[in-house]
Amino acid sequence: MTRDDTGGRPRPVVIDTMGGDHAPEEIVAGAVAAVREHGVRLVLVGQAPRVRAELERHGVTGEIPIVHAEEALAMDEGALASWRKPRSSVAVACHLIKTGRASALVSAGTTAGVVATARLRLKAQQGVLRPAIAVLLPTRPRPTVLLDSGASVDVKPEVLVQFAALGTAYAQVALGVPRPRVGLLNIGSEPGKGNKAVRRAYELLSSGHHGIEFAGNIEGGDLLTGAVDVVVCDGFTGNVALKTMEGAVRMAMAELQQTIRSSATAKLGALLQRRRLQALKARLDSETYGGGVLLGLNGTVVIAHGASQARAITSACLLAQDLAAGRIVERIRDQIAATRTSRFGWRHGDKSDRETKPEQEPPVPPEQEAGRDLPPPP
Amino acid sequence: MTRDDTGGRPRPVVIDTMGGDHAPEEIVAGAVAAVREHGVRLVLVGQAPRVRAELERHGVTGEIPIVHAEEALAMDEGALASWRKPRSSVAVACHLIKTGRASALVSAGTTAGVVATARLRLKAQQGVLRPAIAVLLPTRPRPTVLLDSGASVDVKPEVLVQFAALGTAYAQVALGVPRPRVGLLNIGSEPGKGNKAVRRAYELLSSGHHGIEFAGNIEGGDLLTGAVDVVVCDGFTGNVALKTMEGAVRMAMAELQQTIRSSATAKLGALLQRRRLQALKARLDSETYGGGVLLGLNGTVVIAHGASQARAITSACLLAQDLAAGRIVERIRDQIAATRTSRFGWRHGDKSDRETKPEQEPPVPPEQEAGRDLPPPP
Structure with missing residues (x-):
């Protein structure tokens, strides 16, 4: 094709x-x-x-x-x-x-x-098995890929492993990372944490037979620290996390403006900083990295x-x-093939x-x- | 007891x-x-x-x-x-x-x-059926209750309805809201959105036979706007959302400090604003509303x-x-009884x-x- x-x-x-x-x-x-x-x-x-x-x-x-x-x-x-x-x-x-x-x-x-x-x-x-929407989170020194941000909900563990493969291919092509480190979004860093699908996905990803550089569980607080190159989750969790993040940044910025405006002595400083703050807001705002890629x-x-x-x-x-x-489609094909020749054993x-x-x-x-x-x- | x-x-x-x-x-x-x-x-x-x-x-x-x-x-x-x-x-x-x-x-x-x-x-x-951890999100004019933030993962729709009952009782006692408005955390505002458990929970909550003031779906971006009094979700989603929110606020504040420090002309303003910004950070920081209540x-x-x-x-x-x-335990008992006398029909x-x-x-x-x-x- x-x-x-x-x-x-x-x-x-x-x-x-x-x-x-x-x-x-x-x-x-x-x-x-x-x-x-x-x-x-x-x-x-x-x-x-x-x-x-x-x-x-x-x-x-x-x-x-x-x-x-x-x-x-x-x-x-x-x-x-x-x-x-x-x-x-x-x-x-x-x-x-x-x-x-x-x-x-x-x-x-x-x-x-x-x-x-x-x-x-x-x-x-x-x-x-299921497509995923990958988005780029504004981390430093380079963005972090989050997927799925909403294409596929109610996914099986094998689908989460495939999302790791999709995300790996995407980070290679779009960000030029040769061996992207993949984290599994979870509610604790230890193995055994999380819901059933995530616990099983952790086991599968840990087996190390699929060409994925698995870095273990990561938590919501790590999404913006650049701890890994790719974060994998189901589309429900990913969508909630992404929108929560956008909402939190929006709220923090609104509070900040409120703080600046309400302080008479700080008005001078606010004027001096306005341009820089706007640049910062633009960087954090959803619209700058807006949108996603359906993989x-x-x-x-x-x-x-x-x-x-x-x-x-x-x-x-x-x-x-x-x-x-x-050639992202071919890269994904190869990555998926690597997960399939591993001993996961799903059809x-x-x-x-x-x-x-x-x-x-x-x-x-x-x-x-x-x-x-x-x-x-x- | x-x-x-x-x-x-x-x-x-x-x-x-x-x-x-x-x-x-x-x-x-x-x-x-x-x-x-x-x-x-x-x-x-x-x-x-x-x-x-x-x-x-x-x-x-x-x-x-x-x-x-x-x-x-x-x-x-x-x-x-x-x-x-x-x-x-x-x-x-x-x-x-x-x-x-x-x-x-x-x-x-x-x-x-x-x-x-x-x-x-x-x-x-x-x-x-299952306990939940309720946390207070720092919204205005009063906090928003989010539950479950991590006690119960892999929950059935009926459990989500019970979480709505627990959250209603908690908002009544802890925040003094007589008829708390309850939102279901979802990936879109329309009915029919979300994963299987959430779609069914929406149907049950919409039936209106359980003493819960159901306000429909809310999205991650609404968590900090005070759109509802209580937000209901499973413990996996809630934990990810809460930690994501904390991480995003932390990141926004760090970026802000970076911005202020890197700007020579803005240093004066930064000095003037430092105290106000610290107060703001404290309000947003997890430790001020830290912790949760197991209900x-x-x-x-x-x-x-x-x-x-x-x-x-x-x-x-x-x-x-x-x-x-x-008497939160008695309030919960009454709320749960109200959901059970409704026509949900679970045992x-x-x-x-x-x-x-x-x-x-x-x-x-x-x-x-x-x-x-x-x-x-x-």
Whole structure:
């Protein structure tokens, strides 16, 4: 799927221009910057007349190909949108990846809608039981990968081991860490701590037969200390932890502003520091590292923050290009294969696992297959 | 168990003087302050000669009764300590509650050890499937109760409903909120979000037949906004969220100090603001609201932060006294009864629930029963 079938020329990144609070204006603006300033090859998917008008506003005509899509996922639409809107811009974009005409997808659409559509259209790559959304936490000296931040809840221990493999591949490609250290998010550092799934995952990861550099349990308080390169957890825990972290930083900053404002003698200092504090807030704020990457499907999906402005979209395009160039899908395949040749002894596509999946992927009815009569890519 | 069988005189709060990083010095100092400044009735449990020596240092002799306990739980000891040390200070203190000679326990010992010992000695109160640790989050205008923060992992939906009942009783007694609003910690605000246990708990709580003021799902980002009075989750999620929050605040403050220090022009302002910022940090820091309250057993256990100094111990003594005076155990009994008379239809002590408990309470062998030959309380 990810092999280069365009004669050596890298396949373009496809952008969903219709997803996000500021679509399509900011999305197209970010795409134009990615092309002009960074030379990224792009395809834009969306309502062609609107996208063309936006491109013209930037003085771009004919340089960036457009693929028309009738529909768009609304920002308040959930997972069912993948069924209700078989010709949404996200579905059409996935089709371009599936047919080898694009390498990776960028969307600032609703996470639930994008994930559901991508799962339905791209399918899990071979050997992967469940996909995961990886996000980067703003640690020093380099970011920490947290996954899953919300794609897969109620996961089995074997799935947590696979998340360790996905995270390892992602840290290698996106952060350039040769042997990423992987921690298991838990409620204590000792073995034997945690719920059933985590306790068993600890045993599996400790066995050391899967090419993962397992660093043991880490606690919530270690997420921002850069103690490990990759933190693994189920999608429920990861989502709660991520949003809790964002909320805590927001609260601390609000308290700080309150403190500064309420102090007459400190006003001078506050003025002097305002700019630095704003820079700090931006670094900690969710929007700067906003969004995540959906890993484990036949094609990589960069989900930008819904509130993304042009700059965030440009960053997302660069990340998507880097991941495609780093052959993330192949890296994941190799990592997953390493976990499977170990003695964990679970079967790929284990029936019992599928039965307990709340968001099990239904088969796509032929009449809902999107984009089958799409024009060939330019 | 909590009825007043001392002829109208309130029963004393019992303090484990041997638990905590600064035991027994700071524990005894905090106890002395609670007695002298607030008139709390106390019993101290611990190695009598050491406790007596500490009391003498404060010029207190004979005012505060001491009950001797040979052993103490080490700060690195886990749940097994409850078995290994049947005569630990915590076990002896629980025995005093069980036999009606004390109303509530304060310990700064290791959470795992205190919880395991208390569960073994005090037992779950009638109708309660699993105990929970409630902590107070520093929201405004009043704190928010979060439970469970780590006592019970792998819980069924019915247990989450019970946690809502425990949290309601706690908010009523500790915060004086007549009808506390209860939120379910989840990964989205809509019904149908979350893992299996949480989705089912949402249905049960929405049925509205249990005397709980259910306010729906809340997300991690809402934990510190004071959106609800009580937040309910399983002990794994709660522990991760709490530690993540503490870590994020710590990180934000460290970044802030870094920012202030690195800015030459801002040094003056930093000097002016230092005191206010320290006050802010103290408010946000875990140690100020440190510790939690173990709810659902036949007796209330206030678990102070392991690093507690005297002042934190004094606060914990006051909280324990307030909870006992507010008849928290009876309030919980009534709340639990309200959930049971609703149409949830689960059976108390459901066999299938017990089978899946990782930390199932084993029966106490008669030879390990602690403190059976204790001297009668003074």
